[in-house]
Amino acid sequence: MNQLFELLDGENLSRLFAIPKINLTDIIEIIIISFIIYYIMKWIKDTRAWMLFKGIIVLFLVATIASIFNLNTILWIFANTINVGIIAILIVFQPELRRALEQLGRKNFLASIVQFEDQDKGERFSDYTIKSIIKAVFEMSKHKTGALIVIEQEVKLTEYERTGIPVDAIVSNQILMNIFEHNTPLHDGAIIVRNNRIVAATCYLPLSDNMGVSKDLGTRHRAGLGISDVSDSITIIVSEETGGVSIALGGNLIRNVNEEYLENKLKYIQKKSIDVKRFKLWKGRQKNEKNSY
Template sequence: MPDILANFRLLDLLDIGIVAFIIYRIILLIKGTRAVQMLLGLAVILLVYVASRVGELHTLNWILSNFLSSIILVIVVIFQSDIRRALMHVGRNPFFAGLSFSEESAVLDELVQACVALGQKKIGALLVIERETGLKDVLETGTAIDARVTSEIIQAIFLTSSPIHDGALVVQQGRLTQAGCFLPLSQNLDISKYLGTRHRAAIGLTELLDAVVIVVSEETGKISVVVNGGITRDLDATDLRKVLGRLLEPRRKKTKQKRKG
């Protein structure tokens, strides 16, 4: 033990800290996703491989050895969506870029007001809010618009008489930029059968990107927020405002902390 401490360097401490941080971020990334179950499956395979070595089960050991020799490729294939989402976090594209704090609050208030009004009228809606990752692939399927975020415009777009009410409405950097966008449906078999196409589309997009999606159910009028493939349901105006504020206002909090310092 003393020999180990004698050879311990500050760089070793830095090395351990970096690895621990990477593992922590990976855990946060896959928390609540199917990736956890897949990792448990890989862990079971690894234990079986060790048991086959100890128990001299040569055929099983040969099969698992060949499988584990390509483990890096297997991980890339299995976790391609999670890896893509992690790499996309490298590029920053703040939702409120260029807006003052008062304008930020006004945008969120208009979004909440619109969703509550649509829910009361039981008009289905799907709003995609861009965060750090660009939505270029989504925007290719919609109709380009450029308008301020107001409750009246949002409600008008989702009226059944509107030619662009189908699909999703996209919000980028505090403005309405695209309507009638079609989103990829989730292939997750664990999703409740009671969730409709809008909810599945919202989950499907957020499994790939870090966007925040608001869903207003046409059948019940209830409001849900979907992020990172997870869904928070039955939100009222107060809860919706809190959730959106927590997800979309990190820049405000950081700026306040800097000012206090």
């Protein structure tokens, strides 16, 4: 009883309900930690790691129950396997962890604060390039000519460019249609477009391991999704079976798009590059820029 009275003492109560002093650094830390936790949870839910996360929660509940009821054998097993389990998680989910770090490096908030390379950019490619791509794509769609066109953005695709045959030609609808014509030497594989030029053809792309992809989609669509998983490129896919035109971007596949949709998407990419002045560290975001992904 005396202990209860001591707890109810005015001084102790004032300490218990006192509002802690919060400094500016505390607020900044809370914001940063909240931001990190949010993106970790968002990343976990969009990958196979979500099932792993739910499994970890189940194991945590089992460990809690074992601790409450003094189940020493179970606690001993947990204590001696946790280190091995962490290493196993890192090995099994290495592709997802690598992808998460790549996505972190491509985030716009980094580009809006620090410019890693001094450069002066205008439009990424010309209106002529857009018109040529659209004309070629939908002409091939009419004749059910399969095509895979990868348009490079900020992330360089040199690694995949080396797997193909150098072309270095100005983008035109005639060249695009000729490359993907049946039984021609360059029709198999993907082409990579950088600015206003086709830099390489017959390039090999990584296949997506997304188990949610429809079973009626073939290797061409999986390759388009695969390159969008590891880069910020936009990939245009023409189906050889149906003639349908699809877009792969950011790990997502948008199927059966029309000319207007494709033109709007390419114009968004065209205007997306940021003008950077030399020696300028802090940059404001572009006005009226909308994320249409």
